[in-house]
Amino acid sequence: MSVSTVGGAPRGELSALLTSDARLRAFARRAALALVPLTLLIAFGLLGTGPLPGRNWLGDLLGYDFSQVWLAGRGALEGRAAGAYDLNAHLAAQAAAFGPDADRFAWHYPPVFLLPAAFLGLLPYGAAFLLWMLVTLGLFALALRQATGSRDGVLIACAHPLVLCNLAYGQNGLLTAGLLTLGALLVDRRPVLAGLLLACVAYKPQLAALAPALLLVTGRWRALAACAAGVAGLCALSCLAFGLAPWQAFLATLAETNRIALREAWSGLDINASAFGAVRLLGGSLASAWAGQVAVALLAVGTAWRVWAGGAPLTLRAAALLAAAPLVSPYVPLYDLAPLVPASALLAIEAHRRGGLTGAERALLIASPLAAAALRPVAGATGLSLGLALALATLALVAARALPRRVPGPVPSGAGAR
Numbered sequence: 001m002s003v004s005t006v007g008g009a010p011r012g013e014l015s016a017l018l019t020s021d022a023r024l025r026a027f028a029r030r031a032a033l034a035l036v037p038l039t040l041l042i043a044f045g046l047l048g049t050g051p052l053p054g055r056n057w058l059g060d061l062l063g064y065d066f067s068q069v070w071l072a073g074r075g076a077l078e079g080r081a082a083g084a085y086d087l088n089a090h091l092a093a094q095a096a097a098f099g100p101d102a103d104r105f106a107w108h109y110p111p112v113f114l115l116p117a118a119f120l121g122l123l124p125y126g127a128a129f130l131l132w133m134l135v136t137l138g139l140f141a142l143a144l145r146q147a148t149g150s151r152d153g154v155l156i157a158c159a160h161p162l163v164l165c166n167l168a169y170g171q172n173g174l175l176t177a178g179l180l181t182l183g184a185l186l187v188d189r190r191p192v193l194a195g196l197l198l199a200c201v202a203y204k205p206q207l208a209a210l211a212p213a214l215l216l217v218t219g220r221w222r223a224l225a226a227c228a229a230g231v232a233g234l235c236a237l238s239c240l241a242f243g244l245a246p247w248q249a250f251l252a253t254l255a256e257t258n259r260i261a262l263r264e265a266w267s268g269l270d271i272n273a274s275a276f277g278a279v280r281l282l283g284g285s286l287a288s289a290w291a292g293q294v295a296v297a298l299l300a301v302g303t304a305w306r307v308w309a310g311g312a313p314l315t316l317r318a319a320a321l322l323a324a325a326p327l328v329s330p331y332v333p334l335y336d337l338a339p340l341v342p343a344s345a346l347l348a349i350e351a352h353r354r355g356g357l358t359g360a361e362r363a364l365l366i367a368s369p370l371a372a373a374a375l376r377p378v379a380g381a382t383g384l385s386l387g388l389a390l391a392l393a394t395l396a397l398v399a400a401r402a403l404p405r406r407v408p409g410p411v412p413s414g415a416g417a418r
Contacts, residue, residue, distance in 0.1 A: 021352070021362070025152070028365075029155065029156060033155070039164045042168070043167035047167075048133060054097075054098050061102050063125075063169070065170050067102055067125075067170070069113075069120065070120055071093055071097055073122075075121075076117065076246075077121050077122070081245065082249040084107040086249070104266075108261065110203060110205065110247075111238040111250055112237075114242055136167075136174040137167065139179070141157075142178065142182070143185075143342060144341075146181070146182060147181055147318070149349075157342065157345055162337055162340070163341070165372075173337070173338035176204055176338060177339040179201050181339070182194075182197050184314075184322065193226075195222070195226025195228075199228075199231045200230065210300075210301065211227070218309055262331060269281045269379075270380045271376065272333065273333070274388065275293045276290065276292065278385035281379060283383070289330075293330045296327055297328045299327075306403060307402040308321075312402035315346045316401055317402075318342075318343075320399065322339040322340065323340060326391050332391075334376060337372070337375075337387050340390060344365060347361060347398055348365060354401075364393055364394065368390060372390070
């Protein structure tokens, strides 16, 4: 048997993935059947438990980023809700609770996030972390079931590397993606419920802002009113529970948040997948980074508005919101790219309804998990932001599906004659 014959099968399989929707879906399902159990084993087993309190089986801090959520919740329960916004006190509390390697997380969330944090603070740390992972993953899976209408769609989405990223760090990207997806998909059929779901993203105002703006400019008044009422209700509830001090402290630390997250990039330049972060990663100045961010944000908002105002199908409107929301923010940690997963799933669903994927759409679905798995290594090694490229490509392909193409008409006879 010749070498070319041996190599022909893999080349043929690769060619089939690049040209056949059915083959691509079958391959994605087979891969997901292996990757999802592995993801759950790593997240809930290796990283979610451990022989020592507060430590996983690798000896690292259990939950990483989640540790400060639980700690802020404990402080709120003990009458120290505003203490999370005192950077030095917050870092010292982390070190005291979890060891000297844990004093690295600043608390930037508005006080509405203290509500779930306080509930989680009622539980022992390990139990709270496991519950957080189960709830956020469950909501994400529910949103994907609503989006795709199939168990295979949920399975394939849960195999995406961004899911493991959020579970491993105890982050809230799956919660954000789930709420935005459900809100966008219910906006026509259940506008009040949709508005309330979108209001729940108020803990991440930089990602939440686009949804009510789209509701406003497209005249979806019931959903907008419910969203506004939901945000107001959450703010009022946080004031009733913790007083005004946390809000005063939060507003007073906005400049410090800008310094930590953007100017000094405490988390590292390679973790921020925004346009601002991409320019800074390439060595650009703060002024050029802000210029790039404003340009990309305006492009994203304008594109999403055109999709929503142009009578596009619900699937593509939801996908446009999910793809554009991360592009609006100047700070997009890698885990906050999770909305791109349901966005690409919705794009694939709409493509299937219209006869199949285009070559560019198929390439995006193949590249998305590969790029997500390599986001931080590639950024650190090359200075290139694959996260920003992935978000822009997703929004561009959604827009290409949603926006009508102008076909030049026949030139009238005599046109151009003098």
